[in-house]
Amino acid sequence: MKGLDLLFVAVQILGLLTALSVVVLSLVWFERKILGRIQRRMGPMRVGFHGVLQPVADAVKLILKEDVVPGLADKAVFWVAPLLVFAPSFIIWITIPLARDVVIRNMPMGLLFIIAVSVLGIVGLILAGWSSANKYAILGGLRSAAQLVSYEIPVIMAVVAVAMLAQSMDLVAIAQAQRAIPYAVLQPLGLAIFLTAGIAEVGRTPFDIYFAESEIVGGPFVEYSGAHWAVFFLAEYINTFAIGALVAVLYLGGWVFPLMPDIWWLGFLWVVAKTYLVVFVMFWFRGTFPRLRVDQLMSFSWKLLIPLSFLNIGITAVYLFYGLPKWSLTALSLVVTFAVGYGIYRQFMWPAKATAAERLARARAYRRTEVPDAR
């Protein structure tokens, strides 16, 4: 019996690994197609129908490439680091449900499990940067530690507000509680914080500071090639998909939202569709927004996202404590979201709308404060 159980678990894990690999291949194709369309290109077209086999060709090329290890690298750590990044991204899938019964092991503390395990990936990134014996890699390692630790906090705080609404940290219970009204309606602010900070957690483009190709040529991954680099790549796309699935389950009502019938395969397809929708939004951001600067990145998290996430918890707590009507939470959350969104929009649009004289005055003021001895 025990042996059979172990065999069953092994089969499940192998199945999960296979499914995630297929998902990653599909995401690579999807991303290149979307980015191509955004830039008025076709994207990959040559390999297979509309390029669907392009990621397979890329994967084969990656595996056949020579795996170079720098001479000065710390060999043992250099080998372990990709696994330390990959393992957490894979392990969290044990408890992410894609329908009520389509989950390897549902846990009463599922949310805490996902948060706790995903933090471990940061160690792998730092060690990858350090062990490469390359200054760009060390800069990338430092940046990844600073960025990921800062954005971990808004993710956790946004998720706390969801757990407060559902009175549970069980992902299946949270999804089931959204049958009539998804939490995206009750907490638009929470959704905005979770999605923004989630994109920063996986390092996608407005926040790809730690491997920014045009600044530090790939960050912690500079010296990695071939199959080792492929492991990092795999982890990044699995994490992207995980953020999409978490948004679908925590905020978009998972498999139950618009009063779905209780059929497992229908729910599964519905969650996968929602996940791909969220992932599409993330790719869309990548095609639209410019990359932030390092200091902007840090102050965006500490001065904006973290206070907002506390405000989100406060609003939710007042709503729950006084038993206010649902529309009041929605209205308050929407007002805050739009106010902050408008503020960010003004900040981004300022250079385009300011006159030349204003811009010159601001640049001079900036120079005077930053460089004391400038005349």
Added chain:
Amino acid sequence: MTSLVLFYLAGTLTLGGAVGVVGTRNIVHAALFLLASLMGVAGIYLLVFAEFLALVQVLIYGGAIVIVVLFALMLTRLQEFRGSMENRQWPVAVVAAVVLFGVIAAAIVRTGTPAGLERQGPGVQDIGTALFTQWAIPFEVASVLLLVALIGAIVIARAGGRD
């Protein structure tokens, strides 16, 4: 049977990691061994059905503390590590470690095993209720302590900057 094997695995990870931390000459390797050791402790918590404690162990020690240690190491130069590994205070450290071990071992031996073996650890709700009713004052004192540390860190960081 399975849990016994898992217990020995977690124990080996804990002790082996701990020996690695004090044995290695490379301080980044020591941090990696520390991570392994702390994960072993989390595994032991899991085996005694303290899931919440195990997850908090992974989050706080594996996530926060090891990352902060590594972050601090990245900001220093590799050459400076050599000196920090040759520490003349190690006899004091041995005495402190043995005394701490004695205290913890005595506490464990004196406690004894409860009669009814519980197969289910306390849930998040039990811990939350206990923390905010029975232990509310110690909890608030701990948060004030953390706040003081935070403010202190900011004061020190600002003092070294402009003036």
